[in-house]
Amino acid sequence: MELLDEIWNSLGHNKLRTALTGFAVSWGLLMIIALLGAGNGLMNALTSNMGVSLTNIMTVHPGRRSLPYDGMKAQSQVRMDVGDVDFTSNNFRDVIDDVTARIIYGSSISYGKESLNATINGVAPLEFSINNRILIAGRFLNELDMKEKRRTMVLFDKTASSLLGDDPYYEKILGKYVNIANQAFLIVGIIKADEFSGGTSEVYIPLTTLTAIRQGGTWFSNISFSFHSLETEQDNEEFENHYKTAMNRRHRAAPTDKSTFYIYNSLTNSLQMNKAVKIMNIAMWILGFFTLLSGIVGVSNIMLITVKERIREIGVRKALGASPWQITKLIVSESIVITAIFGFIGMLLGLGAIYLMDITLANNPTDLGFVKMYMFKDPGVDIAVALEAMLLIVAAGTVAGLLPALKAARVRPIEALRND
């Protein structure tokens, strides 16, 4: 309390200098908070563009052999069928849980007079659970559909809207028939489109039905499976190589051939994503820290000048009986008070800047035609980060005041007796 009075006195005595010093600190804090907020905005955008994939899934796409091997020519297409599904689910039980396959082809679909070009997905029931599809009405495809090769169909809400009219009552659509290449399919379910799939017209029918009605071209477009107990990127890569080698052997390709199968791995992807997020976060802190550092150097510099200017006053205080520690305390507290007050102002300004970002730049997805991408989404810092920054300021103030304070503590009291 007494100390605060002392500080208030001497700060008030040098208003302009105090304000100029404080500006550097405010600016540093503003930069830290704004950078972290912007960083969070970018990260949120990235995460949201990735889609929500809670499960670990690998999707295997067939490619071409790069080398001639076992009578197969180079550049010959690798083809996958139901045997690969069985092979995959039977031979890697320690890692792989559920396996599913899909055939994708394009065809026109029609309802009454409306017709449009759609992507037809022949899938197994697992497809829906593996991808966390959300059911709006009716049901997913099931085992009975598969077994009896039923002509049933699940479609995205958006596709339903464009085919059956805007704002439909989804329950009414169930039980209606949509034609695929003049074959009538019963609508049994509507699923929710998200920003990354279902934007184009896309429908699901049982895989077995598709192979039965489609003459030729019934090779699988890809097979995907959920898996467990692969923790690190290295684990994943090792497993992928192991799997590819086994598949190569089965498909009469050179064991080391890398172009026969391509694997998309959602876990590796999110691991890399997490890493990128971490690196970005660190980069933001470092950037902000260096900005703040210039503020600290500014405060330290000003305090040094202050000490120099007040050398006589400090001498007098010592002659009157102030101990070195009491002088140190005075200068360090001044430094902390300056940084704390202006740091707090800077933090508030930073939060203001984030608010501005939020209402101007953020949450407007950029439409790239086939998908919508967020460039910037929900910027902001949580209260913990703001508090950390505040702590950093107090530490910074102490550091900034330390050198000048030690200098002040070393002032010889005979300075008081110098007659200018």
Next chain:
Amino acid sequence: MSLIQLYGINKTYDNGQPLHVLKGIDLNIGEGEYVSIMGASGSGKSTLLNILGILDNYDSGEYWLDGKLIKNLSETQAAHYRNHMIGFIFQSFNLIPFKTAVENVELPLFYQGVSRKVRHERAMELLSKLGLDSWAEHHPNELSGGQKQRVAIARALITNPRIILADEPTGALDSKTSLEVMELLGSLNKDSGVTIIVVTHESGVANSTDKIIHIKDGIIGSIEENRYHNLSPFGGNTVMK
């Protein structure tokens, strides 16, 4: 036993070439004395005052203050002795410009850890004794030279020190005010029995004190008793300056 005992104090400054400032000072000053140390500039009187005030170290000899040897003290110990035993009065007053008169007077008590209320009461009491109560809330730049020095005297007295050290206390004052200040110091010495040591180069100032210690070229020349304040050749009622 004397309050202050100096035995063979030597002090050499070394700025490029060594300068032997004090060449073996032996001196006793008793409790309650009113003494001046007089000498020309360069005589070593300021250095002696610095050593007496524990503001500076000495090279050899012994300085006993109230029975304690003052030698090789840490800064913190020195601060403690200055705070509790010694009051300083400076030529240029050395009041802190952004503090009011009463806050300046309180400052030594602040460093003793005395509570705000108590030290304010004591400072106000002292200021009113010196006729300054109506100026208590004024800043130093609103006070005359004489008023400033009286505030400084109050600041020196606030801790009830054993010794008051005054370094050219009238150096920045006109002759009338100088006389008033010296009379004030004299009456303080008579009334409260505080030991006062005044360093000066003015014989008129020295004439106000009871004992004059002449210092020349770093050694003590003569010590004059001056009970009747009629130091020749200036005479008893000589106006200073």
